[in-house]
Amino acid sequence: MKQIIVVGAGPAGMMAAIRAAENGANVTLLEKMKKPGRKMMITGKGRCNITNAADVPEIIRNIHGNGAFLNSSMRTFDNQDVMEFFRQQGVPVKVERGNRVFPVSDKAQDAVDAMVQRLHELGVKIELEMPVADILTQDGRVAGVRTKSGAHYKADAVILAVGGASYPGTGSTGDGYEMAKKLGHTIVPLRPSLVPLETEEEWVRDLQGLSLRNVRVTLLANNEKVQEMFGEMMFTHFGVTGPIILSLSRKAAECLAAGKYVELEINLKPALTPEKLDARIQRDFDKYIRKSLKNGLVDLLPHKMIEPLLDYAFLDPDRPVNQVTAAERHRLVEVLQHLILIVTKTRPLSEAIVTAGGVSVREINPKTMESKLVPGLYFAGEVTDVDAYTGGYNLQAAFSMGNAAGCWSVWNDD
Numbered sequence: 515m516k517q518i519i520v521v522g523a524g525p526a527g528m529m530a531a532i533r534a535a536e537n538g539a540n541v542t543l544l545e546k547m548k549k550p551g552r553k554m555m556i557t558g559k560g561r562c563n564i565t566n567a568a569d570v571p572e573i574i575r576n577i578h579g580n581g582a583f584l585n586s587s588m589r590t591f592d593n594q595d596v597m598e599f600f601r602q603q604g605v606p607v608k609v610e611r612g613n614r615v616f617p618v619s620d621k622a623q624d625a626v627d628a629m630v631q632r633l634h635e636l637g638v639k640i641e642l643e644m645p646v647a648d649i650l651t652q653d654g655r656v657a658g659v660r661t662k663s664g665a666h667y668k669a670d671a672v673i674l675a676v677g678g679a680s681y682p683g684t685g686s687t688g689d690g691y692e693m694a695k696k697l698g699h700t701i702v703p704l705r706p707s708l709v710p711l712e713t714e715e716e717w718v719r720d721l722q723g724l725s726l727r728n729v730r731v732t733l734l735a736n737n738e739k740v741q742e743m744f745g746e747m748m749f750t751h752f753g754v755t756g757p758i759i760l761s762l763s764r765k766a767a768e769c770l771a772a773g774k775y776v777e778l779e780i781n782l783k784p785a786l787t788p789e790k791l792d793a794r795i796q797r798d799f800d801k802y803i804r805k806s807l808k809n810g811l812v813d814l815l816p817h818k819m820i821e822p823l824l825d826y827a828f829l830d831p832d833r834p835v836n837q838v839t840a841a842e843r844h845r846l847v848e849v850l851q852h853l854i855l856i857v858t859k860t861r862p863l864s865e866a867i868v869t870a871g872g873v874s875v876r877e878i879n880p881k882t883m884e885s886k887l888v889p890g891l892y893f894a895g896e897v898t899d900v901d902a903y904t905g906g907y908n909l910q911a912a913f914s915m916g917n918a919a920g921c922w923s924v925w926n927d928d
Contacts, residue, residue, distance in 0.1 A: 515540050518923050519659055519669040521646045522690070523550035526895025526912035526919075527675030528629040533920025534673070535636035542667060543638055544659070546645035546676075546689075550633075551626035553677060557867075557909060558614070562622035564600060565593040565913070566906035567613040577911055578764060579707065579901035583875040584911055587883065591917035593910055603628035614906050649674070649693050649891060656890030671890045671923040673883075675916060678869025678896035679704055690897035691872065698887050700874040702899040705771065706866030707764040708908075710755035711778070714856040717822040721749035724818050725756065730784035733762045734777040735769040744784065754778070754855065761903045764870055767860050776857040782815070782850050791847050799835045799843075810835040823849055868908055872899040882922035883915055892919040 516539040520531040523545035535541045543550075557563050566573055570592050574581040597607050597615060605628045606618045617624045633640060647662045649672050658668040679688035691701045725748045733740045747756035762778070769776045783791050795814065802810040808831035811820050824831045827849040829842055863869065877886050878893050885891040894915040902908045 516670045516924055517668060518542070518671050518673065518920075519544065519667055520673045520675060520920075521649075521659060522674070522676035522895070522897075523547075523640065523642075524675060524677050524895060524912065525551070525554050525629075525909055526916035527673065528633060529913050529916030530673045530675055530892070530894050530920035530923070531638050532629065532632050532636060533917050534924050535633070535638050537921055537924040539924045541636075541638045542669075543633065543640045544644045544646055544661070544667070545640065545642050548642055550630055550640065550642070554626050554909070555622045557622060558616060558906075560622050561616050561620045562625040563614050563616060563904075563906040563909065564607065564625055565596045565615045565910040567593060567597075567609045567615055573907055573910060576905060576907045577900065577902035579870050580875050580899055581902070583878075583880050583900060584914055586881045587914040587918040588910070591914050593906075595917075596910060596913050599913075600625060600628055603632055612905055645689070646676075646693070649697060649888075651697065651888060654889070656888060669890075671892060671926075673892040673894055673916075673919045673923055674897055675894040675912075675919070676897055678872060679863055680706065680709075680866035680869045680896075688869075694873045694893075694897070697885070697891065699877055699885065702871040702874050704863060704869055704871040705764070705767045706860050706863045707767070707870035707901045708760040708867035708904060709763045709767070709863075709865060710750060710861045711753050711759055711763055711766055712858050712861065713753035713778070714858050717825070718749055718753060718855065719751050721818050721822070722751045724749045724816055726780075726782065726816075728785070729758075730781040731758050731762060732779040732781075733765055733769075734779055735772075735774040737775070737777075740769060741765045747780075752861070753857070757904055760867065763860055763866075764901065766857055767870070770857065770859060778855045778857060780853040780855065782853060784851075788844075788847050788851065791850060792843060795843055795846065799838065803836050805835050807831050807833045807835060807838065823853070826853065867904070868901045869896055870899070870901045872897055875899055881918065882926060883919035884922060884926060890923075892923050894919040 518534045518539040518541045520527045520543045531543045645662045648660045650657045676690035727746045730744045732742045743758035745758040827846045883892045895912040
């Protein structure tokens with residue numbers, strides 16, 4: 515019977531351990547934290563966005579960091595397989611806006627408990643508070659692991675699924691990169707992905723907590739359009755966050771790292787042409803003809819935003835509506851559809867939902883997840899240079915890689 519060690523009890527590691535055990539291996543799962551699945555617990559705002567119901571090509575398109583690398587593993591174990599896995603473990607799922615898939619209960623704990631229950635059913639030995647220090651090799655291939663306490667575990671194969679370097683409180687502290695590097699693997703420089711952005715403008719802080727829906731945000735670098743997203747964003751005490759900001763953040767981090775001048779251009783009314791927006795403002799001004807400008811825009815904008823936007827448009831908020839000229843109105847339209855924020859930096863990697871960068875996928879077999887450098891070493895999840903947008907894509911990638919690594923660690927005869 516093959517001896518398989520899985521390092522890391524996150525989504526990728528637990529799935530790898532389950533698949534290896536189902537294929538007849540004797541599996542030991544080593545986890546540094548007190549509980550397995552800590553990072554799964556915080557996904558989807560604690561509801562666990564386990565996958566996305568889109569077709570596989572669409573999912574791969576949304577894995578902007580080396581999605582093509584997952585073609586084989588994801589077609590072998592796709593989103594339908596993930597949903598069926600949880601259903602069989604007693605966790606019915608539902609599909610919400612944007613094809614996001616959640617447990618019907620809206621509890622991440624249910625998804626984690628289902629995976630842990632399956633591990634127990636299969637007799638997987640789970641050792642908690644057991645951080646691994648090194649992967650051991652003999653004659654050029656994997657021989658086991660050494661824990662930080664000095665214990666040695668022998669193995670025919672080791673699956674490294676320790677996560678990235680984001681949210682260190684969940685156990686993702688970047689340990690896997692050092693272990694892989696010691697064995698000759700290339701580590702693609704780490705950057706935050708799915709991370710809030712800090713902005714230069716002071717007035718943004720006064721809007722803390724304000725959410726905007728149905729807006730379009732364009733990422734600009736050195737005045738050139740890089741990427742565009744439509745959806746929801748939110749202002750914070752340091753800048754901006756929310757789904758579309760997080761989705762833009764990977765490219766923003768790349769541009770900032772390259773020394774480029776990075777801006778966000780916000781279109782607050784993307785459904786309207788400038789002419790239609792001007793007509794809408796005119797109707798509001800007719801309605802509030804005896805009011806000041808700041809009180810004449812209450813139907814169009816959240817109250818907190820009115821004065822900062824009027825300031826941007828060089829308009830006096832106390833100016834009577836009936837004194838506003840057509841040229842001033844056009845200036846207001848321009849600001850409403852081209853509001854610029856200067857991005858100074860991303861929030862730290864420790865606050866990112868996902869780590870971009872990691873073990874180079876060029877050194878990993880995309881079908882089996884086995885190292886091309888060290889026989890018997892497998893990778894799964896965020897420790898690799900694979901990352902995606904929000905929407906369940908990152909967990910799907912973790913499950914697909916975990917499935918491949920778990921199966922092939924048993925099937926392969928190196």
